Amino acid sequence: MGNIPEICVNCVKEKDECGKHLDCCCKNCFRLEDSYIFKHLTNIELDYLVEGKQQIQYKPGETIIKQNTSSTYVVCVREGLAKVYVEGVKGKNSVVRLIKKSDFITGGGLFNGNIQQFTISAVTPVICCLIDSAKLVKLFSENNEFAVELLRHHIKQNSNLVNKLVNLTQKYMPGRVADTLLYLKNEICYSNPFSIPLTRQDLADMSNMTKESFVRILQEFKVSGLIKTKGNSFEITDEKALISISRNG
Amino acid sequence: MGNIPEICVNCVKEKDECGKHLDCCCKNCFRLEDSYIFKHLTNIELDYLVEGKQQIQYKPGETIIKQNTSSTYVVCVREGLAKVYVEGVKGKNSVVRLIKKSDFITGGGLFNGNIQQFTISAVTPVICCLIDSAKLVKLFSENNEFAVELLRHHIKQNSNLVNKLVNLTQKYMPGRVADTLLYLKNEICYSNPFSIPLTRQDLADMSNMTKESFVRILQEFKVSGLIKTKGNSFEITDEKALISISRNG
DNA sequence: CGCGAGCTTGACGTTGTTCAACTAGAGTGG
DNA sequence: CCACTCTAGTTGAACAACGTCAAGCTCGCG
Numbered sequence: 001m002g003n004i005p006e007i008c009v010n011c012v013k014e015k016d017e018c019g020k021h022l023d024c025c026c027k028n029c030f031r032l033e034d035s036y037i038f039k040h041l042t043n044i045e046l047d048y049l050v051e052g053k054q055q056i057q058y059k060p061g062e063t064i065i066k067q068n069t070s071s072t073y074v075v076c077v078r079e080g081l082a083k084v085y086v087e088g089v090k091g092k093n094s095v096v097r098l099i100k101k102s103d104f105i106t107g108g109g110l111f112n113g114n115i116q117q118f119t120i121s122a123v124t125p126v127i128c129c130l131i132d133s134a135k136l137v138k139l140f141s142e143n144n145e146f147a148v149e150l151l152r153h154h155i156k157q158n159s160n161l162v163n164k165l166v167n168l169t170q171k172y173m174p175g176r177v178a179d180t181l182l183y184l185k186n187e188i189c190y191s192n193p194f195s196i197p198l199t200r201q202d203l204a205d206m207s208n209m210t211k212e213s214f215v216r217i218l219q220e221f222k223v224s225g226l227i228k229t230k231g232n233s234f235e236i237t238d239e240k241a242l243i244s245i246s247r248n249g
Numbered sequence: 250m251g252n253i254p255e256i257c258v259n260c261v262k263e264k265d266e267c268g269k270h271l272d273c274c275c276k277n278c279f280r281l282e283d284s285y286i287f288k289h290l291t292n293i294e295l296d297y298l299v300e301g302k303q304q305i306q307y308k309p310g311e312t313i314i315k316q317n318t319s320s321t322y323v324v325c326v327r328e329g330l331a332k333v334y335v336e337g338v339k340g341k342n343s344v345v346r347l348i349k350k351s352d353f354i355t356g357g358g359l360f361n362g363n364i365q366q367f368t369i370s371a372v373t374p375v376i377c378c379l380i381d382s383a384k385l386v387k388l389f390s391e392n393n394e395f396a397v398e399l400l401r402h403h404i405k406q407n408s409n410l411v412n413k414l415v416n417l418t419q420k421y422m423p424g425r426v427a428d429t430l431l432y433l434k435n436e437i438c439y440s441n442p443f444s445i446p447l448t449r450q451d452l453a454d455m456s457n458m459t460k461e462s463f464v465r466i467l468q469e470f471k472v473s474g475l476i477k478t479k480g481n482s483f484e485i486t487d488e489k490a491l492i493s494i495s496r497n498g
Numbered sequence: 499c500g501c502g503a504g505c506t507t508g509a510c511g512t513t514g515t516t517c518a519a520c521t522a523g524a525g526t527g528g
Numbered sequence: 529c530c531a532c533t534c535t536a537g538t539t540g541a542a543c544a545a546c547g548t549c550a551a552g553c554t555c556g557c558g
Contacts, residue, residue, distance in 0.1 A: 086411060086414070086415050088415040088418075088419040089415070089419050089420060089424070089496070089497065089498035090419065090497075090498050092419045094414060094415060094418060094419065096411070096414075108404070108407060108408055108411065110400075110404060111397065111400060111401045111404050112401075112404055112405070112408065117407075117408055117411055118411075140396070140397070140400070141393045141396075141397070144390045144396075147389070147390075147393075147396050147400075148360065148389070148390070150400065151359075151360060151389070151396075151399065151400050151403065152360045152361075154400065154403045154404060154407060155357070155359060155360050155361055155403060156361070157407060158357060158366075158403060158406060158407055158410065159357055159361065159366055161407065161410040161411065161414065162335060162345070162357065162366055162367075162410065164414060165335070165343060165345075165410065165413060165414050165417065166335050166337040166338070166343060168414070168417075168418050169337075169343060169417050169418060169457045170337040170338050170339065170341045170343065171338060172513075172514095173513080173514070175338070199536070199537090200536075200537060200538090201536085208418045209514075209515085210514080210515060210516080211536090211537080211538095212514095212515075212516080212517095212537095212538080212539085213513095213514060213515075215537070215538060215539085216514095216538090216539085219538080219539090231523095231537095247338070248338065248339075249338035249339050421545075421546095422545080422546075448504070448505090449504075449505065449506090450504085458546075458547085459546080459547055459548080460504090460505080460506095461505095461506080461507085461546095461547075461548080461549095462545095462546065462547070464505070464506055464507085465506085465507085468506080468507090480505090480554095480555090
């Protein structure tokens with residue numbers, strides 16, 4: 001990492017050769033409709049934000065941000081899939097969420113001594129931009145609509161965490177597996193037969209159980225005709241039943 | 250609720266009789282050192298914020314905010330203790346935190362369609378102020394230091410939720426009970442033999458277990474000489490051991 | 499004194515983990 | 529092309545953690 005030349009993923013030239021680098025990369029990226037956080041920034045503010053940013057490539061398994069370290073940047077994913085997890089007690093990991101193209105994550109360190117709350121690591125090859133968080137803070141002060149979006153972002157994250165807390169602590173295993181499958185389909189893959197490059201261990205870490213237990217529940221769902229699986233491909237064949245299992249715990 | 254006359258807790262007159270009501274109540278309240286959220290507001294901004302606020306008394310057990318309802322105010326506690334919890338699946342409740350004098354809570358609804366994420370109910374008699382959240386939003390736009398504090402508040406809440414997620418999902422029961430006892434001592438009561446007007450069921454709801462299990466672990470701690478208990482009074486006699494149990498799960 | 503709500507204890511059943519064995523598939527080297 | 533190896537996935541049996549249910553207890557209060 002770091003010694004791979006920075007490639008502009010839009011024009012496929014190295015940064016040095018690409019005179020309109022900011023225009024063809026960051027602005028396009030931040031203007032994506034998903035990237036609601038940055039939609040209120042002017043071009044000048046965007047230029048300021050991305051000036052001096054680092055665009056880095058990570059290989060699968062590489063750590064992008066390490067929990068409990070201090071770092072002064074926020075991460076914007078341009079390509080690929082990464083997992084955000086907490087390394088807890090007794091070697092257990094809790095995968096809090098997955099992030100993908102145009103997702104934005106502060107790692108919990110903003111306004112908080114820059115101590116990272118999560119570890120973020122690449123699942124597929126990841127290209128992401130590391131942006132100086134001091135610039136984010138400055139724009140927070142200067143552009144009120146941006147500030148509102150940033151606050152909204154954190155409130156939403158809050159809401160997701162509360163839901164996750166309830167799902168993981170109050171439901172039996174089938175409910176938790178159903179939650180994970182529906183999350184992958186509806187919020188990550190956006191398709192029904194979907195394929196996800198996560199190990200069973202990762203999926204178990206999302207569902208607060210061991211990989212053995214996860215596999216067993218998956219097997220139950222298969223014989224009940226709720227899903228089909230083949231390796232890392234999943235198809236939800238009876239979504240209503242799955243939703244019902246999720247709701248009733 | 251509501252039909253009890255609004256008493257100024259500082260000058261102990263009803264609101265009507267108390268000409269300097271705002272001065273003697275809200276400003277003193279919001280200027281408390283604990284109330285870091287409001288420390289950057291000018292007097293004029295404070296006047297604006299508290300104009301038209303409702304100061305309400307609740308009896309123990311009464312609901313202050315009900316989950317999934319929409320409400321357009323935020324709550325500032327002036328006196329008493331309240332519990333903030335999520336009503337989840339299968340009739341289970343998860344107590345997320347306790348709030349007390351000069352704590353401030355948005356209920357998760359700010360910038361979020363005003364749908365409340367939590368139920369908040371009074372444990373002791375509670376006096377609290379209900380403030381129009383639209384005013385909070387307006388001040389967020391106008392006073393940047395206040396905006397920073399509000400964001401910081403949410404980031405901190407985020408951090409607490411992540412910790413709670415790890416504590417509740419990755420630790421065995423003794424670790425969770427230890428967490429709850431240390432939380433009560435260090436963040437709510439600020440004293441060592443401490444007394445807390447919560448039922449065993451409430452304490453269990455904070456620790457993600459049944460009241461029977463909570464009692465059993467409490468008993469174990471007692472015979473091991475880590476704590477003493479008598480009704481709702483607790484004394485931590487071997488804090489180091491308790492911290493160690495908390496850390497190691 | 500008796501009532502009732504909350505607390506405590508014990509026996510038992512269920513949920514979920516651990517550990518070990520086995521399987522499938524992908525890469526490697528002869 | 530065929531062993532060989534390595535990793536991830538799967539399965540089963542024993543076990544531990546935790547919940548459920550029922551009974552008994554305590555203590556404040558009328």
